[in-house]
Amino acid sequence: MDNGGTPASGETLTFGHTIRPAAFVGLSLKNGLLNIITLTLYRFWGKTEVRRRVWSHVTLNEEPFEYTGRGKELFLGFLLAMLAVGAPYLALILAIQFVSPLFTLLLIPVYIGLIVLIGMAIFMTYRYQASRTRWRGVRFHLSGEPSRYGWSYLGYALLSGITFGWYSPAMTMKLAEKIWSGMQYGDQRLSWARAYKHNLYGPFAIAWIAGIFGYGALIAAIIPSAAASASAGTEPSVLLFLRFYAYGFAYVLFLIIATAAYHAAVMREIAASIRMADARFTLDVKAGALMGLTLSNIALIVLSLGFLQPVAMARTVKFLIDRLSSAGTAPLMSAHQAPRGPKTGEGLADAFDVSPF
Template sequence: MSMFGVAAIENGETVTIEQRADPKSFLGLSLKNGLLNLVTLTLYRFWGKTEVRRRLWNSIHINGEPLEYTGRGIELFLGFVLAAAVVGLPFLSIFFAAQFLGPALAGVAMLLLYVLLGFLIGFGRFTAFRYLASRTVWRGLRFHMEGSASAYGLRFLGYVALSVISFGWFWPAAQRRLSGALWDSLRFGDRKFRYDIQRARSHEPVYVAYIATSFLTGLAYAVFAVVLVLLLPGFGEQTAEPSLADIAKVYLALLLAAPLFAIAVAPYQAASLRTVVAGIQLQQVRGQIDVKWRSMAWLYISNLLLVTLSLGFLMPFVQARTSRFLLDRVRTPGEANLVDVRQAPQGPRTGEGLADAFGLAPI
């Protein structure tokens, strides 16, 4: 027993996580991926994303040993094609068919489409997390996920419905529970992660930050509306097609308001991140992250500027600096037995097609 009354873990070791590569080393890869995406009309993005992940994983060291990413670009490509064929085409067919129905039937069809969309977003989020876990190796041992993507999709749909009914008030609790369900399903070999939702709840008063973000977001929208009216007098009353100059002014208004939106969402995003990480546990190892809303806001604003000014070319660099920002603030007190871990089963054969289609893949 330790002095705090917690039983010692046999063969236990502390866990330290660090990103050793300088994000600037991703600048060349950013240029390469950007140019190849242009030449191939974005088809290269599956292989480009794989290379970014491979280099980023290799830069992350746990107890001095790097992660390894074993995914392949062809898996991501086939996953996307499969998702487009199985989900995308039927979805679009129903959407266009609804245009020829009466108002009542069209309304029912659109409602069913939104329900299906909510389920698919949850389903895709789970499968994306599962794919990344199955392609992540440390000390020669795979991570993997247990649980059902369909069950997670239904849970996501139910939580979205509760959030709509509660006018958004349930959403912070929903996000914490949904993140907890993912981490509760994660395994390293035969070692189970656990999500302590009670600790997550008690660790962070997330609703205070949620209220602040709601107020600041409303203020940001008001500023955006004022700027838009100043740039385009009579906006919303015009009946003619907007000119290129008018469209440019709308984008200018968005660009001017974007930093305000970044500042507005930062309090809640930082608090949400702290509460989610606080619930993650592997044996006696618990997660902690010390991220403040001001630093989160600056990260969002600077990333937005980098991506916008580079026309998206610097996305790999942005992903690397974001990873560095987060891992520099992560702490993992406690011990876990990571010695006699058994190998995990093989993961899915294709990549996160739905997540790519909906833009849900984290990296």
């Protein structure tokens, strides 16, 4: 407040957290056991509880965020998605097998439609989670049409395919712009101004070349074992399959290391391109730290058979908030309530398993 008692024109944005990843171990075990008992049905409520707890430990200007989503919303969204997508796709497969092979011609538009739906699923996930996130009682909101984002996702994916992946950095930034330029806190809209502060194509080139050579090494390692099994005229053994899985896992770890610099640069560039009034953002993520976080989270999840995934999520959020800062001010006190969001959750994202959170 100024001397006249009127709200200041803006306030600085200071992010903080009180996250202790070890405190999520009990919740992780509880969710894991209930998922087993309910044949994974509990995952919608478990995911909601993890988000609620993580959100409550993240603060802006020392005031916590609030997550108001419900497990029932995620469950109903998943059911609707399976009815809208799963049932028609299953009907098409049955038609191909039992009616006529001519139905195979429909697979091309179906696959194109699936890519559009994946894009829509990503957008709807951001929209749902924004609408269920509050700060100072004011909720966030994502404007825009999922279908438009989905068709853009398809177009950019085709360009990436045609260019053998070299359009991917541009695709990532253009899709990020569509999300963050439509994001609002109440009626206070965020904006996007591409920063061009961080080189993306340098680290991408390194990752692309490393991926090609790594894939060649993977094939070179697999072929002798497969050829030996075929020449012996025996059925592939369990040991052979385990060896293939080990090769594949080693390749994935190699890709994580090779792409860490690129992903760190993308995260820094996205943060630097987001604006909120006069506020600017910086995400100080380095390749080595990101690589360490990713590899340790994978080890945590694999060794715990997936039980400690909430701990990995808490570690990731803690990692990002520790490195997020802002300069400038934004008129947060003048924000009015945003419209209500969708009634159901991110069903398509659950169906395709593409949720960013």
